[in-house]
Amino acid sequence: NAGVIQTPRHKVTGKGQEATLWCEPISGHSAVFWYRQTIVQGLEFLTYFRNQAPIDDSGMPKERFSAQMPNQSHSTLKIQSTQPQDSAVYLCASSLVLGSAETLYFGSGTRLTVL
């Protein structure tokens, strides 16, 4: 079991450019979550999917952020027109089912730096 895989580990973009972050959940896991981590805000929820369907995107900045899960083996988080305040570590997590007691398994994250 390779765990949750996130690519790339590091990404540097210029202000106004687009960034796409990839996540491969643990095989067989039906729930996928995206979080953002910064020193100031800590771990912030962005969005999650269950069986590839978007369930809650209440944490997503509406205008420039979008997430998709085209199949059960990967999810993407796309940030258009990146801004310096988007700099953060973006974490993907998966769980076996979407249950209240279920443990989240986190990937190593993608560190996004917007210059």
Place this chain on the structure above:
Amino acid sequence: AQKVTQTQTSISVVEKTTVTMDCVYETRDSSYFLFWYKQTASGEIVFLIRQDSYKKENATVGHYSLNFQKPKSSIGLIITATQIEDSAVYFCAMRDPYGSSGNKLIFGIGTLLSVKP
């Protein structure tokens, strides 16, 4: 809205001693789930232990245990016989499926634990 608060920014202890990390949460619901996660220096976040709100017994896993005080909305993490490798940032988190936050985990800001020889 649900909220998780960790007031201790950092704690330093000598190895082999016991440390307690505090966490308080806010919810209007009677049924919810509380978690502790650990983030190592490499950035890896791993699950440590969980407490279900309807259980009166404090959860214990290895050298981790919880001090669950429901009337005080408090869920402290206790690490006994600390080791150097326990040095990390510890996050408290809550899932409140019947509240406005639904099935997402709400995290506290974290407590940095340093274990020294």
